[in-house]
Amino acid sequence: MNTTPTPPLTATDLAVDASGLVKDFGSFRAVDGIDLQVRRGEVFGVLGPNGAGKTTMLSMLATLLPIDGGSARIFGVDVASSPHQVRQLVGVTGQYASVDENLTAFENLYLFGRLLGLPKAKAKSTGSDLLDRFDLTDAADRRISNFSGGMRRRLDLAASLIARPPLTFLDEPTTGLDPRTRGQMWDTIRELVAQGSTILLTTQYLDEADQLADRIAVIDRGRKVAEGTADELKASVGNSTLQLRLEDRDDTTRAAAVVARVLGEHPVLTPESGGLNIALADANRAADVLIALRESAISISTAAVQQPTLDEVFLAITGHHSDNETEEVA
Amino acid sequence: MSTQTLLPDTTASHALPVDRELSSRPSLAETWQQTTAMAWRSVKKMFRNPEQFFDVTLQPLLFTAMFTYIFGGAISGSVADYMPIIIPGILAQTAITTCMAMGTQLREDMDKGVFDRFRSLPIARIAPLAGPALADVIRYVIASTLTIMVGLAMGYRPGGGFFGTLAAWALTIFAAWSLAWIFTWLGTVMRTAQAVQGTAMLIMFPLTFLSNAFVPEDTLPGWLHAFVQVNPVSHVVTAVRDLMNDGSFTAEVGWALLGCTAVVAIFAPLAVRSYSKKI
Numbered sequence: 001m002n003t004t005p006t007p008p009l010t011a012t013d014l015a016v017d018a019s020g021l022v023k024d025f026g027s028f029r030a031v032d033g034i035d036l037q038v039r040r041g042e043v044f045g046v047l048g049p050n051g052a053g054k055t056t057m058l059s060m061l062a063t064l065l066p067i068d069g070g071s072a073r074i075f076g077v078d079v080a081s082s083p084h085q086v087r088q089l090v091g092v093t094g095q096y097a098s099v100d101e102n103l104t105a106f107e108n109l110y111l112f113g114r115l116l117g118l119p120k121a122k123a124k125s126t127g128s129d130l131l132d133r134f135d136l137t138d139a140a141d142r143r144i145s146n147f148s149g150g151m152r153r154r155l156d157l158a159a160s161l162i163a164r165p166p167l168t169f170l171d172e173p174t175t176g177l178d179p180r181t182r183g184q185m186w187d188t189i190r191e192l193v194a195q196g197s198t199i200l201l202t203t204q205y206l207d208e209a210d211q212l213a214d215r216i217a218v219i220d221r222g223r224k225v226a227e228g229t230a231d232e233l234k235a236s237v238g239n240s241t242l243q244l245r246l247e248d249r250d251d252t253t254r255a256a257a258v259v260a261r262v263l264g265e266h267p268v269l270t271p272e273s274g275g276l277n278i279a280l281a282d283a284n285r286a287a288d289v290l291i292a293l294r295e296s297a298i299s300i301s302t303a304a305v306q307q308p309t310l311d312e313v314f315l316a317i318t319g320h321h322s323d324n325e326t327e328e329v330a
Numbered sequence: 331m332s333t334q335t336l337l338p339d340t341t342a343s344h345a346l347p348v349d350r351e352l353s354s355r356p357s358l359a360e361t362w363q364q365t366t367a368m369a370w371r372s373v374k375k376m377f378r379n380p381e382q383f384f385d386v387t388l389q390p391l392l393f394t395a396m397f398t399y400i401f402g403g404a405i406s407g408s409v410a411d412y413m414p415i416i417i418p419g420i421l422a423q424t425a426i427t428t429c430m431a432m433g434t435q436l437r438e439d440m441d442k443g444v445f446d447r448f449r450s451l452p453i454a455r456i457a458p459l460a461g462p463a464l465a466d467v468i469r470y471v472i473a474s475t476l477t478i479m480v481g482l483a484m485g486y487r488p489g490g491g492f493f494g495t496l497a498a499w500a501l502t503i504f505a506a507w508s509l510a511w512i513f514t515w516l517g518t519v520m521r522t523a524q525a526v527q528g529t530a531m532l533i534m535f536p537l538t539f540l541s542n543a544f545v546p547e548d549t550l551p552g553w554l555h556a557f558v559q560v561n562p563v564s565h566v567v568t569a570v571r572d573l574m575n576d577g578s579f580t581a582e583v584g585w586a587l588l589g590c591t592a593v594v595a596i597f598a599p600l601a602v603r604s605y606s607k608k609i
Contacts, residue, residue, distance in 0.1 A: 062450050066607075077352070085352040087452035098443035102375045114367035115453050117360055159447065 015040045015075060015167045015198040016061060022069030023056050023222075030056040032222035033070065038167075038200055043193050045213025046202040047314075053222040054202040055095055058171050061200070062092045074167060091160035095171040098156060099144055105131060105155050106140040109162065116163045130158040134188070150181035157188065168192070170201045174208060186211060206314065220318045233313045242278040242286045244293075245302040249274035255298050262292045280305070353452075361454040368461020376465060386428050386469045390476040394420050397544065398484060405545055413486040417477070418498065418570035419543030422563055424473045425506035430534050432466055433513030433526040440517070440605075455606045456598070459518070463510050470506040474499050490577030498573040501586060505566045508590035511597035518604040537563045562589040 016038035023031040031053040038044040046054050059065040061072055063083040072079040074086045092098070099108045106127050113123030131137045134154045144152060153173060160168060173189065174182040189212055193199060203209050209216045210230045218226040218233070226233060244267075246255055252274055259267045259278055263285060267278040280286060286305050293300060356364065376382050398416050402409035436459070439445065448458045478499060488495045513530055520526045540554065541563040547555055558564050569586035572578055 064446060064449055082354070084355055084452055087450060088352050090450070092447065092450040094443055094446050098445075098447040100371065100444040101442065102378055103371065107374065111367055111371050112447070112451070114370070115364050115448075115451055115457070117363060163452075 013040055014038065014073070015042075016044070016072070016200060017076075018061065018070065018072035020070030021057060021060060021067065021072060023053070023060055023065060024068050030222055031060070034217075034219065034222070034224050036072075036217060036224070038198065040166075040198050041196055042214040043189075043199045043201060043212055045209035045216040046200065046219055047204070047206065047209040047216050048202075048219035049204055052219045054204075054219055055171055057219070058092075058169050058200070058202055062090055062169055063087055064092075088163070089165060089167055091163060091165035091168040093153075093156050093160045093168065093170050093173060095175065099152060099159060101145045102143070104141050104143055105136050105147070105151075108144065108155060109159060112159050112162050118162075126162060130161065134158045148181075149177055150184065153177065153181075153185055154188065157185075157192075161192075165197075167198045167200065170199060172202055172204065175204065182208075218314065218317055226313075226317045233317075234307050236313070236316075240280050240283045241306050242276075242280055242289060243270075243302075243304045243306060244276045244278065244289075244300050246274040246276070247299045247301045251298045252276070254296065255293060258292050258296050258298065259289055262288050274301075356452070356454040361457060364453045364457035365460045365464060368457050369464040370461075372462040372465030373468065376468065382431075382469070383472065385431065386424075386473040387476060389427065390420070390424055390473055391480055393423070394477055394480040395484065398481075401544065410485060413481060413484065414489070414571065414575045415546070416544065417481040417486055417488075418574055419541075419567050420481075421474055421477050421498065421502045421570055422505065422541070422543050422567045423538045424477050425470060425502050425566075426509055426534055426538055426563065428469050428473045429466065429506040429510035430513050430530045431469075432463065432510045433515075433517035433520075433530050434523045436462060436514055436517035437520060437523045437526045456602045459514050459598075459601055459605060463507060463514060466510060467503060467507055470503045474502040474506075488574040490574045494573045494575075494577030497577075497579075498570045501566070501570055501573065501583070505586065505590050508593045511594050511601060515597045515601040515604065518601050537561060541567060543567045562586075562593070565589055 014037055016036055018034065018036040021031050021034045021036070022029065034053070034057055036044075036046075036057075046057070048054050056065065060067045061074065061079060063079060063086055067080050074089050077085045077089065079086050100111065103111065109127035109130055110123050113126050114120070118126060128137075128140070131140050134157070136151060136155060136158070139147065139151060144155070147155070157170075157173070170189065174185050177185060186208070189199070189201075193212075199212075201209075201212060213230070215227065215229055216233060217224050226236070228236070244255070246252060252269065255276060256267055256269065259265075259276065263278070263280075265279065267276040269275065270277055278286075278289060283305050286303075290300075290303065394417070397420060398409055398412060401416065402412035406412035406415060439462070445458070478495060488498075490498065512533065513526070516526050516529055516533075520529065540557055541561045542558055543563065547558045547564070550558060565582055565586045566589070569580070569583040572580040572582055
């Protein structure tokens with residue numbers, strides 16, 4: 001992961017500088033006064049459940065939707081007043097791969113190359129080049145309608161790199177992909193980051209933001225509810241958690257009493273019987289708990305010390321679970 | 331893949347916000363390249379969905395023969411006498427019905443994800459509209475050529491000769507391309523392809539049938555006569571007749587060209603405007 005540049009920040013250090021962004025659809029306020037500052041060279045993750053306003057926000061920044069309130073600058077260029085300039089700075093990869101179904105992979109890249117002003121020969125060579133680098137050469141002459149989801153996303157990403165944009169928007173780059181393909185996509189994104197691109201990424205997967213982003217903004221119902229590094233967000237929930245499972249669930253009450261005696265705090269009993277979640281101010285206290293249980297002849301089947309997951313963070317910040325906990329790959 | 335770089339050119343410095351000047355608007359040359367690139371895309375699509383050629387091949391064959399034999403005797407006394415009237419009329423009608431498809435196709439196309447990318451690119455806003463319109467000229471060429479060929483096969487001998495016919499053919503194609511902008515605009519304004527289709531029919535029928543395309547206009551009642559005279563399609567039909575039957579560049583030809591240009595001048599900016607605003 002990139003190290004984030006250290007302050008002081010000036011306006012030109014910011015790839016994205018948005019304040020008070022608002023978008024209304026009729027009486028529904030999809031984006032409700034979001035401030036966003038993305039530094040050059042960092043991967044910034046916008047995390048939120050479906051319908052939180054992530055895509056709407058990104059569409060406004062990418063000049064695809066008019067901004068109803070607030071202002072946004074991309075590398076200092078005002079989005080509302082200079083859309084044509086902003087389009088020269090931003091590469092957009094859509095939520096649903098925005099490539100042409102009727103064309104082959106190569107034809108797609110050739111078309112976008114031509115649209116961006118490359119001469120025919122250069123558009124062809126850039127196209128083959130990108131296909132090669134995204135492992136799509138074998139599929140070059142196949143119609144996109146026959147492509148798998150992962151291949152489409154890769155092609156989509158390749159297409160947004162033709163112009164070598166200094167800033168790339170990735171709107172839910174792995175939504176709907178199987179875990180293996182998702183891992184490949186992550187590798188691709190990491191390589192891009194290693195070359196110094198600035199990336200603004202939206203995701204509904206908590207672990208995706210954790211894996212890729214330097215900093216994360218949590219968006220819920222059109223508002224930004226938290227911002228920081230993944231570790232900062234986790235730390236804001238507090239401490240680490242000792243998760244225990246007892247061999248005999250009849251011991252649960254006794255075990256809870258032992259924990260309360262050692263730590264002075266009552267553990268949370270998890271829904272499955274025989275499980276205890278014990279909040280730890282200091283991870284080292286886990287050993288004390290385990291020894292005390294051993295001395296009380298309570299045997300455990302599993303034990304793990306974990307940082308809170310981002311889902312717990314999300315729950316703590318917004319008061320409700322994200323919709324996607326079942327899809328989370330921990 | 332890990333040893334390779336993903337970007338086409340690794341010499342690019344991303345420490346700078348941009349390694350090139352930002353242009354404030356696309357130049358004319360850039361707009362043309364973007365338009366031809368979009369036309370290239372449309373042509374590829376066209377040849378991969380050959381049903382797009384059905385209307386432009388079947389309709390001239392069917393309509394030319396049908397209208398000529400059905401109305402010929404009743405309107406002009408004989409099929410041979412009716413041909414100088416009906417063939418130019420059918421040409422104009424064919425132009426309008428084939429260019430009508432522009433609106434529905436554009437609407438369907440705009441609903442696809444790829445249009446989001448087009449809109450996010452630093453390209454002229456007119457290119458995604460003008461490209462398909464340019465590619466559609468292929469269909470107008472097929473339709474108008476076939477109509478004339480069917481007429482010739484049925485015994486029509488244009489008095490304007492080869493060059494008069496060629497000029498009429500070219501005028502038909504220009505008229506189709508111009509009128510297509512009305513339907514392009516509809517495509518950018520309406521929400522569904524069905525709505526575009528329905529509205530296009532509502533425009534197409536009065537424009538073609540309330541014109542002098544099929545019957546001499548002096549047989550019509552006065553109020554209808556008045557409408558027929560201001561209908562731009564009538565001017566195109568008359569101009570095509572003048573060119574094909576007499577080989578003369580009459581004032582009507584001028585009016586037809588002017589009318590078509592006016593349609594483009596009005597509807598192209600409207601279409602671009604509503605396309606730029608479209609969510």
